[in-house]
Amino acid sequence: MKDFSNIEYLKKGNLIQKEIYKILVNKKIIKKLEKYDPKLVGSIPLQINTQTSDVDLICCYNNHASFIEDITSKFCHQKNFSITNSKEYGEETITINFDLSGFHLEIFSQKTQTTNQLAYRHLILEEKILNEYGENFKNKIIELKQIGMKTEPAFCKLLKISGNPYFEILKLEKNI
Known part of the structure; x- marks a missing residue:
């Protein structure tokens, strides 16, 4: 079984996975999210992605307001940047979306530890x-x-x- 706790496995993956790895590292996405325990989830890690698949990341935050402030300062300059607040299955959720290097990134964030979130x-x-x-x-x-x-x-x-x-x-x- 792959170790999904970090993105190193992408370096040995298919072309899309290798490209996603380069983007996440070179654009410092994982580094910028580091304190929120980011995990790549969804179809790309499983190699079941399609042409329209997003790059799905999950994060864990403690303080709603400071998380939004931090994320906004780090990513607001990205194309099609948006933040949405919602309740997903009773849990407060912050979803950040933006486009980067030809891919759509969605960062799904909750107070639940990333390894306990449904997506993981x-x-x-x-x-x-x-x-x-x-x-x-x-x-x-x-x-x-x-x-x-x-x-x-x-x-x-x-x-x-x-x-x-x-x-x-x-x-x-x-x-x-």
């Missing part, structure tokens, strides 16, 4: 599923994503899991 748990579980089910399963996930399906719903469809895919898939954590 999905990443770990989905890698195990992909390893267990093989290349054909992976290709079917990519096909579903190419027609517009999100990652967790695609996994649940192929695994015949009903209900809210973002929660129901996590029930497999104990079994895989």
